[in-house]
Amino acid sequence: MKRLTFSAVFFVVLVVAMACEKQSMIGSPEAESLLLERLHHEIDSLASSYPCDDAAEWRFTAVGEKPCGGPAGYVAYSTGMDTAVFLHKVEIYTQRQRSYNAKWNVVSDCLFLTPPSRVVCQDRKAKLVWDAEAASQ
Structure with missing residues (x-):
């Protein structure tokens, strides 16, 4: 009986410890970063599905x-998709990244990313192109 009680207590302590650890991840920079990564992956997957x-x-x-400030990157998208939904998802991601950066005091280089010049199709995949002329302006 003592062995069963000890095992039960050990199990309860283990479950509580795991729950506390998981709870401490909520609202952490790591957890929020994972959510941002998932949303970015969703955007990339949707764009590349065409x-x-x-x-x-x-x-x-x-x-x-x-x-x-300024964009973290650029993504190509097909006009054949529901562009309103896609662009809304991109805006949500951008707003969340802006909030994340402010909340966690994120720092990075302050280089401005120039927009691409155009989109080309290569092996049925959209590729962003930065022309040398446009980059030097």
Whole structure:
């Protein structure tokens, strides 16, 4: 009986400890960073789920925000998708990254990322292109 009681107490203590550890992750920079990564992956997956056969049917938009301001990157998207939903998801991601940066005092380089010049199709995938001329302006 004592062995069963000790095992039960040990199990309860273990469960409580794990719950406390999980609870301490909520609201942590690591947990919020994971949520941002998942949302960014969702955006990339959605954008890449469309084959690129005609570059004229593709656009690009800024995504995310660097701590000093300005876009963290760019993503190409097909005009064949529900662009309103896609761009809303990008805006949510950007707002959350802005909040994350402010909340956790994130620092990075303050280099401005120039927008791409155009989108091209390569192996049925959209590729962003930065022309040398546009980059030097």
